Amino acid sequence: MIRIGIYGYGNLGKGVELAAAQNSDFSLVGVFTRRNPEKVQTLTGAPVYRAERVTEFADEIDVLVICGGSATDLPEMTPALAQTFNVVDSFDHHAKIPEHFLRVNEAAMAGGCTALISGGWDPGLFSLARLYGEAVLPDGVSDTFWGRGVSQGHSDAIRRIPGVIDARQYTVPVASALESAREGEKRAFSAREKHTRECFVVPAEGADLAQIEREIKEMPDYFKEYDTTVSFITLEELREKHSGLPHGGTVIRTGETGGRIKELGGATERTDRPRTNRERIEFSLKLESNPEFTGSVLVALARAVYKMSARGDFGCKTVFDVAPADLSPKSREELLKALL
């Protein structure tokens, strides 16, 4: 049994809780929250503790899954907790990953712990697809498309506009760009060419709709660089049609093999010269629940962290360091027979 704890109990923490319950080799020691534990009811009846008490459980928890936000929570939490616990986080601020890695590595090495950062699906499974694609087809081009799915960050950005009660933003891949990428068209897409943004907004009574729409569409980084549509709906419609958190996406690698004989010694005259062939690798996800799926990935990674730690493989890790066998509860013999 792998005994895990969940540190932070929002959507992702709940996803981890439910995923752990689906894996018979896991037991959930408890949920740790900064809120008042008496006011938090877990989905599975798992006990709830104050976040400060987590170190009391150092001997009872094999892996702590940290479910905080990447903006301010994880940069503090993960290095602090990795001194005492084997941990998994889902840090997804791409540009700051190298810095986070170094800080977590220092803490984990000092504590003799194994810490996996940036787990989930992007970063995570999509990162793996990008790595496998590039390693196998070095002469090629990679593209990642996201959606159709709800972007929490973009939804939050809309909610901060005065006169907005609630909002949901869908990121939508542009079909023609997806097709171009599949055909191996070697070009860099602009942000606008790859994705559109669909916003469903609940306005306050009497709000200036034209003004809200303008503010959304002109918001730099979030919407200005995209073709954005804004639909105003009622709170009832939002709850009815947009209560889920679906997401997904596609990583495409196209590349060429063969050919190139000319560069390899002037053998262009040979009749057996192979032509260049085009190969395509595609990895895609279609998720009804982004947080539940992400939680499922984190639980599989927690299993790998548990095994790596047991082998004395300490320090900071990413999905790139995880031997796939470590993600599975199956033995080597079972894996060879059933999955290879």
Place this chain on the structure above:
Amino acid sequence: MIRIGIYGYGNLGKGVELAAAQNSDFSLVGVFTRRNPEKVQTLTGAPVYRAERVTEFADEIDVLVICGGSATDLPEMTPALAQTFNVVDSFDHHAKIPEHFLRVNEAAMAGGCTALISGGWDPGLFSLARLYGEAVLPDGVSDTFWGRGVSQGHSDAIRRIPGVIDARQYTVPVASALESAREGEKRAFSAREKHTRECFVVPAEGADLAQIEREIKEMPDYFKEYDTTVSFITLEELREKHSGLPHGGTVIRTGETGGRIKELGGATERTDRPRTNRERIEFSLKLESNPEFTGSVLVALARAVYKMSARGDFGCKTVFDVAPADLSPKSREELLKALL
């Protein structure tokens, strides 16, 4: 520089040769063949040696890629060579993998070598897709579809029929089954439901076409269990339209997350009970050249074998044991920045 040798020089050996030339961290020491080396001309001008001479190159080759057949070559070659060389093979006789693993492991451990067996795309990348899918979505179902692509084994089987000069067999996935699998329909497909077989046959002059067609369609294991179509064509048409070796396929994992609260403590009354959500993971390949792509995978695996061997990680390995980072020529820092 990773110095590799190629043992066996058919379509796959040529694919490895061309792939090595695409990777600047590889150099090709030579090709080893059981044919007369003077009659073998390599695509890149790499030197050719008699197979028996391979052990003379023990100090010059970091990884030997063994490109023999799974039926009779690899069961002998890989254990024999793994005593002296780090090796990679593409053994694909699924039922015999556990036995092959044990024999190769014994040899590699005795010789202090690292041996990766069953590399390529199936077994290989598809095995990885199956493992990742199952580890992340334990409550789910996996399906693998192959094609549209040329099956060498089935083409060979047709060629052995009297009156057949040449033949090409395409394995074709059934679109409706693929769609059912994508929708997460939990059922076991029969062989006939998943794939059809298209045969293009060049008959000898005056051959009994009806008899050839009957023999193909009734061949057990190969064709009898499938809906098979047979088209008779000329040798010119075969050469013109069917000279390539395209292949590909799709691994689909669908699974459910969330829900199941009832089983977790009778909490069915709770209003916050999450519904069950369906998630889908799909990995697909579309290849113009099966042997060139397979060769590309073997070269990436040879890089991993080289690194594992350098760390003293000896014995028999499969793709399940390879940390993804070992497949890439990039440093950890580069991987974190560019791909995570």
